[in-house]
Amino acid sequence: MSKKTLANLSASDLSGKRALVRVDFNVPLDDSGNITDDTRIRAALPTIQDLTQKGAKVILVSHFGRPKGVDDKLRLTPVAKRLSDLLGQEVVKTDDSIGDDVAAKVGALQNGQVLLLENVRFYKEEEKNDPEFAKKLAANADLYVNDAFGTAHRAHASTEGVTKYLSPSVGGYLIEKELQYLQSAIADPQRPLAAIIGGSKVSSKIGVIEALLEKCDKLIIGGGMIFTFYKARGLNVGKSLVEEDKLELAKSLEAKAKERGVDLLLPTDVVVADNFAADANSQTVSIDNIPDGWMGLDIGPDSIKVFQEALADCKTVIWNGPMGVFEFDKFAAGTEAIAHTLADISKKGAITIIGGGDSVAAVEKVGLADQMSHISTGGGASLELLEGKELPGIVALDEA
Ligand SMILES: Nc1ncnc2c1ncn2[C@@H]1O[C@H](COP(=O)(O)OP(=O)(O)OP(=O)(O)O)[C@@H](O)[C@H]1O
Numbered sequence: 001m002s003k004k005t006l007a008n009l010s011a012s013d014l015s016g017k018r019a020l021v022r023v024d025f026n027v028p029l030d031d032s033g034n035i036t037d038d039t040r041i042r043a044a045l046p047t048i049q050d051l052t053q054k055g056a057k058v059i060l061v062s063h064f065g066r067p068k069g070v071d072d073k074l075r076l077t078p079v080a081k082r083l084s085d086l087l088g089q090e091v092v093k094t095d096d097s098i099g100d101d102v103a104a105k106v107g108a109l110q111n112g113q114v115l116l117l118e119n120v121r122f123y124k125e126e127e128k129n130d131p132e133f134a135k136k137l138a139a140n141a142d143l144y145v146n147d148a149f150g151t152a153h154r155a156h157a158s159t160e161g162v163t164k165y166l167s168p169s170v171g172g173y174l175i176e177k178e179l180q181y182l183q184s185a186i187a188d189p190q191r192p193l194a195a196i197i198g199g200s201k202v203s204s205k206i207g208v209i210e211a212l213l214e215k216c217d218k219l220i221i222g223g224g225m226i227f228t229f230y231k232a233r234g235l236n237v238g239k240s241l242v243e244e245d246k247l248e249l250a251k252s253l254e255a256k257a258k259e260r261g262v263d264l265l266l267p268t269d270v271v272v273a274d275n276f277a278a279d280a281n282s283q284t285v286s287i288d289n290i291p292d293g294w295m296g297l298d299i300g301p302d303s304i305k306v307f308q309e310a311l312a313d314c315k316t317v318i319w320n321g322p323m324g325v326f327e328f329d330k331f332a333a334g335t336e337a338i339a340h341t342l343a344d345i346s347k348k349g350a351i352t353i354i355g356g357g358d359s360v361a362a363v364e365k366v367g368l369a370d371q372m373s374h375i376s377t378g379g380g381a382s383l384e385l386l387e388g389k390e391l392p393g394i395v396a397l398d399e400a
Pocket residue numbers: 198199200201204222223224225241296297298320321322323324325326327356357358359379380
């Protein structure tokens with residue numbers, strides 16, 4: 001990236017220095033408060049370990065959920081425990097993110113020690129990007145590292161405001177890797193480049209489809225949004241999800257693909273259900289044969305074959321959004337088949353990028369996560385990046 005990164009800082013820049021490190025430890029918890037997926041914590045380890053090895057005093061700051069004021073259920077205590085297990089060293093945890101107690105605990109840190117501040121969103125000033133609050137966060141540190149890719153699309157005090165008070169302000173290794181895949185690999189791709197876009201609604205993916213249409217050779221569309229395209233073509237879609245106010249948009253996206261010579265592939269058959277339920281009755285029909293009263297919940301076997309053939313020669317593939325209602329096993333086959341196809345082409349050297357959100361959950365569910373080139377830790381942030389938007393948490397960093 002054109003921004004300064006941690007790789008640009010040597011041990012002499014870091015030894016004995018207090019580094020404020022923004023991480024995204026917004027991880028899912030079960031009803032008993034146990035962490036169900038620690039991917040985001042693991043993803044921050046290279047940055048944390050590089051800093052500790054170079055003798056920095058590491059002060060981690062993260063949000064957790066969307067609290068309105070202090071909320072005991074959204075304290076970062078379980079995260080500190082998991083991080084400590086992963087690092088194999090004690091992580092000092094504070095009960096606040098600013099103030100005298102924090103200053104005392106930071107003051108007591110030895111080189112190479114790690115401290116985790118309490119959930120920064122307990123202060124409303126965080127999301128307001130309040131300059132006084134940013135100044136207080138910065139007061140305990142000498143330099144700033146942003147490695148919170150999942151929150152880089154937010155202009156908050158700990159992601160953006162704080163850079164005005166700390167120098168240098170650099171990106172961490174996770175941010176660097178996310179940009180390498182979600183930006184560089186697509187800006188200058190090894191071709192053919194395919195984009196696979198799924199999920200429920202076309203309205204939430206307009207920006208990303210339009211941006212990718214400018215770059216890709218093949219655009220594969222699945223998920224609930226296909227029915228808006230079909231209805232726009234005049235097909236009967238039964239009770240399937242349709243956005244009536246996006247019919248013209250669907251037509252214009254198809255026209256744009258044609259104009260740009262992009263091969264736009266929609267499913268040829270679908271699995272329809274008699275209601276939206278895991279145990280619904282189902283049947284596979286061609287797309288011009290959807291019965292009244294039934295709804296499409298997955299792509300069919302013929303579509304899977306067509307998509308697999310289209311992907312076979314691709315050198316770069318970016319995937320965002322499931323092909324069907326993969327949360328129900330009966331309607332997960334399309335999404336799982338795409339995950340397997342990407343794992344196969346990955347083995348043959350293709351770059352496969354999973355752009356956040358539910359497709360990440362789908363790839364993890366089938367145990368293929370480690371076979372992809374890159375799995376983004378950002379949902380909203382990865383979509384905004386793919387749409388070509390600038391992320392405030394990255395814009396604010398020092399130029400390289
Ligand atoms: N045919 C369909 N009908 C209705 N819902 C569908 C259909 N296909 C997929 N979905 C639903 O779409 C949802 C995912 O859509 P969304 O647009 O949120 O995707 P995403 O971008 O991967 O996720 P996120 O919003 O977390 O980034 C899933 O919960 C899935 O069940």
